[in-house]
Amino acid sequence: MKILGIGNGAREHAIAEKLCNSKYNPKIYWITDIRNPGLNRICKETNGELLLANTLDAEKVGEIAERLKVDFAFVGPEEPNFYGIPDELERRKIPCIGASKDVAIIEQSKAMMRRLQWEYDLPGKLLFKTFKSSEEAYQVLKNYENTLTWLQNVALKPARQAGGKGVKVVEDRQIYLHEEKSKFKSFHVNWLENYMKSYSDIDDKILVEENVWGPEYTLQCFVDGKTLIPMPMVQDNKNAHDFDIGTETGGMGSIAGPKMFLSFMKEEEFQSSVEIVKGMVKAIQDRSGKKYKGIVAGQMMMTEVEGPTIIEMYSRLGDPEALNVLSMLKSDLVDICYAIIEERLSKIKVEFKEIATVVKAIAPKGYPDFRNLAKNHPVQVDEESIIKNNCKLFWGSCELKDGELLTAGSRLLEILAEGEDMNECSERINKCMSYVKLKDGWGLYYRSDIGSKELLERREKMADRARRLYQYRIEKGILGKRVDWLPKIGKIDPVRVLRDELKGNG
Ligand SMILES: Nc1ncnc2c1ncn2[C@@H]1O[C@H](COP(=O)(O)OP(=O)(O)OP(=O)(O)O)[C@@H](O)[C@H]1O
Numbered sequence: 001m002k003i004l005g006i007g008n009g010a011r012e013h014a015i016a017e018k019l020c021n022s023k024y025n026p027k028i029y030w031i032t033d034i035r036n037p038g039l040n041r042i043c044k045e046t047n048g049e050l051l052l053a054n055t056l057d058a059e060k061v062g063e064i065a066e067r068l069k070v071d072f073a074f075v076g077p078e079e080p081n082f083y084g085i086p087d088e089l090e091r092r093k094i095p096c097i098g099a100s101k102d103v104a105i106i107e108q109s110k111a112m113m114r115r116l117q118w119e120y121d122l123p124g125k126l127l128f129k130t131f132k133s134s135e136e137a138y139q140v141l142k143n144y145e146n147t148l149t150w151l152q153n154v155a156l157k158p159a160r161q162a163g164g165k166g167v168k169v170v171e172d173r174q175i176y177l178h179e180e181k182s183k184f185k186s187f188h189v190n191w192l193e194n195y196m197k198s199y200s201d202i203d204d205k206i207l208v209e210e211n212v213w214g215p216e217y218t219l220q221c222f223v224d225g226k227t228l229i230p231m232p233m234v235q236d237n238k239n240a241h242d243f244d245i246g247t248e249t250g251g252m253g254s255i256a257g258p259k260m261f262l263s264f265m266k267e268e269e270f271q272s273s274v275e276i277v278k279g280m281v282k283a284i285q286d287r288s289g290k291k292y293k294g295i296v297a298g299q300m301m302m303t304e305v306e307g308p309t310i311i312e313m314y315s316r317l318g319d320p321e322a323l324n325v326l327s328m329l330k331s332d333l334v335d336i337c338y339a340i341i342e343e344r345l346s347k348i349k350v351e352f353k354e355i356a357t358v359v360k361a362i363a364p365k366g367y368p369d370f371r372n373l374a375k376n377h378p379v380q381v382d383e384e385s386i387i388k389n390n391c392k393l394f395w396g397s398c399e400l401k402d403g404e405l406l407t408a409g410s411r412l413l414e415i416l417a418e419g420e421d422m423n424e425c426s427e428r429i430n431k432c433m434s435y436v437k438l439k440d441g442w443g444l445y446y447r448s449d450i451g452s453k454e455l456l457e458r459r460e461k462m463a464d465r466a467r468r469l470y471q472y473r474i475e476k477g478i479l480g481k482r483v484d485w486l487p488k489i490g491k492i493d494p495v496r497v498l499r500d501e502l503k504g505n506g
């Protein structure tokens with residue numbers, strides 16, 4: 001059996017490892033933009049091949065897959081989905097685990113995802129407004145007297161998935177700071193307009209969403225066009241430093257287990273999150289007329305206004321979240337892939353181990369703001385000692401070049417521990433971090449707190465507060481309802497305003 005993977009990072013290393021551990025002993029081939037040492041090793045060990053090519057070039061990827069006569073392909077990251085790699089493979093009759101372009105739009109266009117939620121009246125949605133220019137956006141945002149108040153206290157986003165860049169949450173509640181915050185909003189919508197110039201595939205440019213609050217989590221699922229099978233809930237930690245301080249990164253580490261839902265969540269919250277993701281899949285299948293086959297995930301938040309709510313959709317596994325769920329997966333990933341391809345997920349059993357899993361990333365200083373500084377440092381890793389400590393290493397943003405390992409500017413590698421106790425897993429990984437060094441003395445950083453008792457307690461408190469609020473709303477029959485007002489008019493229902501606007505836009 002031959003399997004072809006696409007993508008560069010630690011998520012892809014984890015997928016490749018899971019595939020190569022299958023009972024079918026497949027040969028692993030992988031298309032990457034840079035030579036990831038983990039993928040390189042797996043390809044060699046299974047007598048496959050690592051091929052350097054542009055992972056967004058559908059024609060090229062299609063050609064390679066056809067030439068190699070692979071049995072199926074597995075797409076790791078989102079951009080190849082947006083560039084139609086799964087569609088091109090399908091055209092060449094090569095099965096693919098990857099969302100086709102028309103359904104991956106729920107990740108690609110954050111604006112389209114919100115519109116779909118309201119048009120199909122799905123649960124877990126937020127008030128939103130889209131704009132085609134910064135001028136248009138600013139006119140609405142600055143018009144304090146004639147603008148609904150939710151439009152003051154907002155998340156400003158690029159309307160397209162932009163790889164973790166550009167989202168700014170602005171709490172604008174104090175009148176004496178309004179002018180300063182207004183200036184910032186004006187600056188940021190300009191920035192967003194400029195930023196979106198590098199993308200021509202989405203009409204909307206700026207997305208403004210109501211600002212909500214609560215614990216965040218990711219719910220990843222296998223889907224075959226008919227059946228959706230959820231994987232364990234994972235929590236990623238985006239801030240660069242301990243206790244959620246510092247810039248947002250692609251994710252500094254994640255926790256999951258021992259159950260399907262996180263310890264600070266409730267089973268019914270897991271179930272309603274699954275229903276929300278199912279609803280999204282149904283809606284996009286209905287809208288596009290295409291089957292959703294591969295991976296779908298909700299990056300979610302348990303909010304006061306809606307309970308489980310979608311922040312954004314993924315058309316692929318998360319990174320680092322993939323490492324948690326794949327290490328917990330008991331079933332053979334190749335069997336699952338075939339069940340997806342042949343649309344018989346409902347007929348197979350997908351099982352997960354009841355263990356705690358912790359993943360932590362280590363990154364060169366400079367990441368994420370100054371990636372150039374974080375690039376080209378020679379890496380030295382004592383993997384044997386990591387394994388002796390019962391941890392696993394997955395290579396991320398690292399390039400094997402002329403026999404030397406070099407940092408490539410983003411998260412260098414991720415270390416995974418599994419066990420009974422999350423806190424112990426966390427500490428075990430912390431010990432391993434001393435086995436990772438840069439030979440030129442350049443600094444590295446990681447988060448020691450992910451999975452710790454202290455951080456979990458903090459999450460519990462947050463979850464408890466959000467839960468009490470949304471359950472109060474359920475009791476009063478006002479879940480999902482909003483009240484707003486205009487100074488000269490009085491009370492207004494912003495949900496009705498939004499629905500009217502959407503109808504008007506046809
Ligand atoms: N409506 C919102 N209210 C409050 N916070 C939000 C809202 N939308 C986003 N955020 C915060 O900003 C973060 C980033 O937003 P989002 O996930 O939409 O984009 P992204 O980070 O660019 O994508 P990626 O997850 O791929 O990095 C979220 O994880 C969340 O913490």
Ligand SMILES: [Mg+2]
Pocket residue numbers: 299312
């Ligand atoms: Mg996100």
